[in-house]
Each structure stands twice: as C-alpha cells, then as structure tokens.
Amino acid sequence: MIEVEVKARVDDPKQLERSIIELGATPIGIDTQTDTYFNAEDRDFGKTDEALRIRVQDGKSFLTYKGPKLDKISKTRKEVEVKIIDPKNMGQILTLLGFLPVSTVIKKRKNFRIGDFFIALDEVRDLGNFIEIEISVNDAKNSDEKVQSIFKFMEKLGISRELTIRKSYLEMILEKNK
Amino acid sequence: MIEVEVKARVDDPKQLERSIIELGATPIGIDTQTDTYFNAEDRDFGKTDEALRIRVQDGKSFLTYKGPKLDKISKTRKEVEVKIIDPKNMGQILTLLGFLPVSTVIKKRKNFRIGDFFIALDEVRDLGNFIEIEISVNDAKNSDEKVQSIFKFMEKLGISRELTIRKSYLEMILEKNK
Numbered sequence: 001m002i003e004v005e006v007k008a009r010v011d012d013p014k015q016l017e018r019s020i021i022e023l024g025a026t027p028i029g030i031d032t033q034t035d036t037y038f039n040a041e042d043r044d045f046g047k048t049d050e051a052l053r054i055r056v057q058d059g060k061s062f063l064t065y066k067g068p069k070l071d072k073i074s075k076t077r078k079e080v081e082v083k084i085i086d087p088k089n090m091g092q093i094l095t096l097l098g099f100l101p102v103s104t105v106i107k108k109r110k111n112f113r114i115g116d117f118f119i120a121l122d123e124v125r126d127l128g129n130f131i132e133i134e135i136s137v138n139d140a141k142n143s144d145e146k147v148q149s150i151f152k153f154m155e156k157l158g159i160s161r162e163l164t165i166r167k168s169y170l171e172m173i174l175e176k177n178k
Numbered sequence: 179m180i181e182v183e184v185k186a187r188v189d190d191p192k193q194l195e196r197s198i199i200e201l202g203a204t205p206i207g208i209d210t211q212t213d214t215y216f217n218a219e220d221r222d223f224g225k226t227d228e229a230l231r232i233r234v235q236d237g238k239s240f241l242t243y244k245g246p247k248l249d250k251i252s253k254t255r256k257e258v259e260v261k262i263i264d265p266k267n268m269g270q271i272l273t274l275l276g277f278l279p280v281s282t283v284i285k286k287r288k289n290f291r292i293g294d295f296f297i298a299l300d301e302v303r304d305l306g307n308f309i310e311i312e313i314s315v316n317d318a319k320n321s322d323e324k325v326q327s328i329f330k331f332m333e334k335l336g337i338s339r340e341l342t343i344r345k346s347y348l349e350m351i352l353e354k355n356k
Contacts, residue, residue, distance in 0.1 A: 040275070042220045052275065063262075065271040080270045083263035084241075090260045093243040097218070097230065099275075 002137045003066075004146040005075040007166075008159045010129040013121055017110065019157050020121075025114035033057045034106050036091065037170045038099040051170065052099060054087050061087040070140055074147045075132075075166055078140075103177070105169040117153065127172050131159070180315045181244075182324040183253040185344075186337045188307040191299055195288065197335050198299075203292035211235045212284050214269065215348045216277040229348065230277060232265050239265040248318055252325045253310075253344055256318075281355070283347045295331065305350050309337070 010016050021027070038052045039045050045052065049068035054061065060083065067078035084090050091101065105124065112119040120132040133153060135146045151161050167175075188194050199205070216230045217223050223230065227246035232239065238261065245256035262268050269279065283302065290297040298310040311331060313324045329339050345353075 042276070050274075063268075063271060065274050067274065080267050080274065082267045082271060085261035085263075089258050090241075092258045093241060093260060096228075096243050096245065096256075096258065097275075097277075098220070 001079055002070070002140050002143055003075075003077060003079040003134055004137060004143045004150065005077075005132060005134045006147065006150045006154060006164050007075055007130055007132045008154065008164045010121070010131050013123065013129040016131060016157060017121055020112055020114075020119060023114065023153075023156060025112040025117075025119055028111045028113050031057045031109045031111065032107075033109055034104060035169075036104045037102050038094050039102045041098040041100070046171070046174070051168065052094070054084075054090055054094075056087050061085070061090070063090055069166065070143065071147065073161075073166075074143075074150070074164070075168070076140075076143050076147060103170060103173050105173055107169070114153075117150065122169075124169055126176060127169060130165075130169075131157075179257055180248070180318050180321055181253075181255060181257040181312055182315060182321045182328065183255075183310060183312045184325065184328045184332060184342050185253055185308055185310045186332065186342045188299070188309050191301065191307040194309060194335060195299055198290055198292075198297060201292065201331075201334060203290040203295075203297055206289045206291050209235045209287045209289065210285075211287055212282060213347075214282045215280045216272050217280045219276040219278070224349070224352075229346065230272070232262075232268055232272075234265050239263070239268070241268055247344065248321065249325065251339075251344075252321075252328070252342070253346070254318075254321050254325060281348060281351050283351055285347070295328065300347075302347055304354065305347060308343075308347075309335075 034056045036054045051066040053064045055064060062081050063084050064079060064081045070076045107122045107124040110121040116135050118134045122130045122132060124130060133150045137143055137146060212234045214232045229244040231242045233242060240259050241262050242257060242259045248254045285300045285302040288299040294313050296312045300308045302308060311328045315321055315324060
C-alpha cells in the first residue's frame with residue numbers, strides 16, 4: 001500500500017478543528033499512540049529513509065514498515081502494517097534479529113474523514129501540534145495527483161504548500177534530543 | 179521463554195498414539211501447520227543455528243524466533259512468539275527488512291498433554307512421522323533436569339535416547355532438496 005501524506009505544523013489546533021468540520025469532515029475517534037521506532041544494525045534507517053515501528057494504541061498493537069519517501073514534495077511512501085497481539089514479544093524478536101529501539105513518540109491523535117482523505121490532528125509530546133492528511137492508494141502511479149488534491153485541501157484550511165513538513169516525528173524528536 | 183524439546187522419528191504413529199494415551203496423556207487437538215522459514219541477508223541462520231518463521235495454523239498466524247540450541251543433547255532453545263493477524267503483510271515486512279523465505283514445512287500435528295509435557299505427533303509432508311516432546315521453562319538453568327525427564331518419558335514409549343534427533347524439519351527439508 002502507498003500512503004500519500006502531507007503534514008504541517010499547527011498553531012491553533014482548536015480553530016483548525018472547527019475549520020475541518022466546517023469543510024464537512026466527520027470525527028472518527030481519538031487515539032493515544034505510543035510508537036517505538038527501531039533501527040537496523042546493518043543499515044541506518046535515518047539514511048535509507050526507512051522506518052520500523054511498533055505502535056501501541058489503546059490496547060491494540062501494530063508492526064509497521066515504511067519505505068523511503070517516493071517524491072520530493074510530500075511524505076508519500078510505501079507502508080506495510082500487521083496487527084500483532086503481543087508488542088513486548090514483538091520488540092524482543094526485533095531486538096534478537098538485530099533491530100534496536102531508538103526512540104519513542106507519544107501522541108494524542110484526533111481522527112477525521114472526508115471523502116478518501118484521512119485527517120489526523122496530532123498533539124505530539126515534546127513537539128507540539130500537527131495536521132497530517134493521508135490517502136491510501138494501491139499504486140504509486142496515482143500518487144502525484146493525490147498529493148496535489150491534499151495540497152488544495154490544505155490551502156482551504158489556510159495552510160500553504162510552503163508550510164508543509166516532510167520530516168517524521170521520529171526525526172524531529174531525534175533532532176531535539178541531539 | 180526456553181523451550182526444552184526432544185524429538186524422534188516414529189515408525190508406527192498409531193501404535194505410538196495408543197502408548198501415549200495409555201501413559202495418561204490427554205489429546206488436546208489437531209492442527210494443520212504451514213511454516214514458512216526466512217533467512218537473513220547479513221547472517222546465515224543455518225550457521226548461527228537460529229530460525230525465523232511465520233506459522234499459519236487453521237486461520238491463526240504467528241511470528242516465531244528461535245535462538246541457537248542451548249545444549250548438545252536436545253533441541254532446547256530460546257523461543258519468542260507473537261500472534262499476528264495478517265501473515266501476508268508480515269512476510270512482506272520481513273522481506274523488506276532483508277529476510278527472504280527459504281522453504282515451507284507443512285504438517286499435521288496431533289497435540290497431547292501430560293503434566294507439564296506437551297507432546298506433538300507430527301505427520302510432516304515429504305519427511306514422514308515424528309514425535310516432539312516439549313516443556314517451557316522461564317530459565318535455561320532448569321533445562322538439563324527437564325531434558326532428562328523427557329528422555330525418561332521417551333524410554334517408556336520405547337524410544338531410546340540414541341534415536342532422538344536434533345535436526346529441525348527445515349534442516350531435513352533443505353537436505354532432502356539439495
């Protein structure tokens with residue numbers, strides 16, 4: 001699956017939430033997500049632009065791999081996810097295979113949906129507030145068009161393309177802790 | 179978790195099943211298991227004596243890591259397992275991380291329990307019939323004593339210690355296909 005994604009920092013999350021709902025988005029739930037990121041022994045995911053993560057979200061857990069970003073303007077990348085039952089054992093297996101935990105990102109995520117857009121309003125511990133808009137496509141061929149449609153939606157929310165960010169929360173946390 | 183395990187080839191599985199039940203074991207179900215084994219790009223699990231496997235068993239799926247054997251007489255080793263929901267996505271993540279599928283072992287397993295022993299009577303495609311007796315312990319310190327108690331039980335079934343096998347089904351399949 002290809003996740004077409006655009007992200008931006010948010011100054012006034014309450015105002016932005018009102019704007020999203022005014023534009024017709026439906027709230028679909030709030031999650032608390034604790035994401036532990038791993039790095040490989042034999043290659044640095046920071047350099048290869050990959051990510052490997054265990055997410056624990058309100059009692060549910062997922063293992064996720066993200067491939068390198070596929071364009072120069074968005075956070076679009078290949079993403080594969082598996083629901084897992086025991087995140088502690090999963091972490092142990094990853095460590096035994098040579099993947100070591102690097103850092104943890106904790107956030108409260110408000111989810112919205114409008115058409116085929118998934119919108120997340122994130123309050124990230126130590127980093128602040130962000131919006132992420134995402135569309136899943138099967139094929140990278142269609143991603144450019146989807147990126148442009150997300151940019152257009154962002155503009156309606158008063159967020160110009162120049163304000164979007166391509167850095168992951170993990171990269172931001174690691175920079176902050178340097 | 180340490181899995182203390184002893185295994186042997188079986189000539190007459192029906193007779194052996196009767197003997198197991200006569201000794202007081204309780205049948206606890208029959209599974210069909212399809213195990214896909216992966217090898218690492220940066221180290222050969224055949225040489226490091228590790229194993230990484232996705233098991234699909236009657237609609238349930240598991241990811242399992244097995245460490246090197248811990249003694250010279252049994253198949254005792256560290257084992258960590260996670261129940262997973264989507265084995266296809268798990269296989270894709272492993273491949274993206276540099277682990278490639280090597281071979282698949284398919285078997286019908288009849289499970290029995292007696293005390294803290296788990297007994298499996300396996301009918302393995304292309305390999306034949308085997309018995310595996312297993313005890314889980316938290317600490318490798320107690321494993322020697324447990325191995326000896328399994329050997330004693332095996333003897334009651336007419337299987338002498340010399341007839342036990344330390345090779346995995348994967349190793350046997352790979353040897354056969356050479």
